[in-house]
Amino acid sequence: MVKKVMATLVLLSVYFVSVVAQSKPIALNGIFDSRSYNFQQSPVSLNGQWYIYADQLVTPFEKPEGSILVNFPHRWNKESSQGIATYKLSVIVNRDQKNLAVDIPQLYCAYNLWINGVLIAKNGLVSSSRRTTQPQWLPQVVSFPVTKDTLQFTLQIANFHHSIGGIKNPIRLGLPEDLLNQQSKAYLVNMILLGVLTFLGLFFIIIYVFVKREKAALYFAMLCLTWGLRSIFSEQYLAIHWMPWFDWELTLKIEYITLYFTMALAIQFIAKLYVFDTNLLIKKILLYPNYIFVFLTMATPAVVYTNLLNIYLTLAGAVLLCIVIIILRAMLFERYGAWFSVSGIMALAVAFSYNYLSYQGVFDFSPFTFYTLYLCCFFLLALALAYQLSPTAKSKNVSETLTFDDYVMNK
Structure with missing residues (x-):
C-alpha cells in the first residue's frame, strides 16, 4: 500500500514538474x-x-x-x-x-x-x-x-x-475545448454568485420587513443585490452576452456606480453589525465621498469619470481598512459571530487586492478565482449577520456598552 502511494506521488510530481518546466x-x-x-x-x-x-x-x-x-x-x-x-x-x-x-x-x-x-x-x-x-x-x-x-x-x-x-x-x-471549458466554468461561477447574492438579498429583506427590523439586515440585503448586479456588468459582462445591444456608456456607469454603492453599503452594514465598535465620525468621513463619486459618474462622460478610478481606489482601501479595524475591535470584545466576519473580510481583502493588481497588469485575471473569493466573502458575512440577529447574541456578547475607547481609557 505504501509503495502504491509513493509511486502515485512520484508520478504526480513528475507530471507537475513537466507542466511547470x-x-x-x-x-x-x-x-x-x-x-x-x-x-x-x-x-x-x-x-x-x-x-x-x-x-x-x-x-x-x-x-x-x-x-x-x-x-x-x-x-x-x-x-x-x-x-x-x-x-x-x-x-x-x-x-x-x-x-x-x-x-x-x-x-x-x-x-x-x-x-x-x-x-x-x-x-x-x-x-x-x-x-x-x-x-x-x-x-x-x-x-x-x-x-x-x-x-x-x-x-x-x-x-x-x-x-x-x-x-x-x-x-x-x-485548443477550442480548453478555452471554451474555462469560459463555461467562469460563467457558471458567475451565475452561482448572482443566484446566491439574489437569494441572500431577498431573504434578508424578508427578515427585515417581517421578522426583525434591524438595519444591519437591510444594509446587507442591499449590499448583496448591488454586488449581484455588478457581477453581470463587469469582468465577464454576462449582461452584454444576454443583451449585445445594451448601451456601452450605461454599462460602464452601472459598473462604476455599483462599486461605489458597494463600499458605502459595506461600511454601513459593518457599522450597524458592530455598533459599539465603530467610530461614527470616521464612518461618515469615509461614507459620504462615495456619493460624490456616484454623482460625478452620473453627471460626466466615461472619459472623465474613468480617470478618477485610481483616486477612488485609495478611498476604497481606506474603507476596507476601517472595516478591518471595526471587526478587530469586535474580536477584542468577543462579539458573537465576529470570527465569521473576520474570515469574510479576509476573503474580501484578497479579492479586492487580486482585482486591483490584475487591473494594474501585475498578473492575468482569472474570473473563476475572483468570483469564488467573493462567493466565500458574502457567505461568511451572512453567517456573521445571522449570528448577530439570533436571540442569544446579546447574552453571548461580552458587553453591549463597553467600547474600544472605554477599554483604552480604563488602561
Whole structure:
C-alpha cells in the first residue's frame, strides 16, 4: 500500500514538474513561435513584441511603413489614450494543428481581429473618429480552422470614450475545448454568485420587513443585490452576452456606480453589525465621498469619470481598512459571530487586492478565482449577520456598552 502511494506521488510530481518546466514561448520581433509548445497542457498568452501602427487602421494585407515594436498587452494610458492603432503578429504553429481558438478579453474600447485575412471577432464599430466609433465590451472565445502553419494576426483598436486605450489583458491561444471549458466554468461561477447574492438579498429583506427590523439586515440585503448586479456588468459582462445591444456608456456607469454603492453599503452594514465598535465620525468621513463619486459618474462622460478610478481606489482601501479595524475591535470584545466576519473580510481583502493588481497588469485575471473569493466573502458575512440577529447574541456578547475607547481609557 505504501509503495502504491509513493509511486502515485512520484508520478504526480513528475507530471507537475513537466507542466511547470515547459517554457512558454514569447513573441520576438513580431513573431510568436509555438511549434515547441504543447497546447494539450494549457493555452498560451500571446505576449511579447507585436508591431504597432500608431494612428492607423491597417488592413490585413497592407504593410505600410512606420511600425514599431511594443510589448503586448499594450495600454495607451501612459501616452495619449484617445485614437486608433493596428497591431500585427505572426504566429507559427505545427502543421498537425487542425483547430485552435483565441480567448479575447475586453479591449479599450472597440476592435476588429483578423487571422490570415479572415475577420473572426469584433466588438463595437471601429472608426477613426469619436462620432462614428461605437465602443463595446464583450469578452469572447472564438475558434477557427488552421489551414496554414503561420497565422497572421491583425488587430485594429479604436478608443475615443475611455481614459485608457489599448488592451490590458493578454489574448490567449489554445485548443477550442480548453478555452471554451474555462469560459463555461467562469460563467457558471458567475451565475452561482448572482443566484446566491439574489437569494441572500431577498431573504434578508424578508427578515427585515417581517421578522426583525434591524438595519444591519437591510444594509446587507442591499449590499448583496448591488454586488449581484455588478457581477453581470463587469469582468465577464454576462449582461452584454444576454443583451449585445445594451448601451456601452450605461454599462460602464452601472459598473462604476455599483462599486461605489458597494463600499458605502459595506461600511454601513459593518457599522450597524458592530455598533459599539465603530467610530461614527470616521464612518461618515469615509461614507459620504462615495456619493460624490456616484454623482460625478452620473453627471460626466466615461472619459472623465474613468480617470478618477485610481483616486477612488485609495478611498476604497481606506474603507476596507476601517472595516478591518471595526471587526478587530469586535474580536477584542468577543462579539458573537465576529470570527465569521473576520474570515469574510479576509476573503474580501484578497479579492479586492487580486482585482486591483490584475487591473494594474501585475498578473492575468482569472474570473473563476475572483468570483469564488467573493462567493466565500458574502457567505461568511451572512453567517456573521445571522449570528448577530439570533436571540442569544446579546447574552453571548461580552458587553453591549463597553467600547474600544472605554477599554483604552480604563488602561
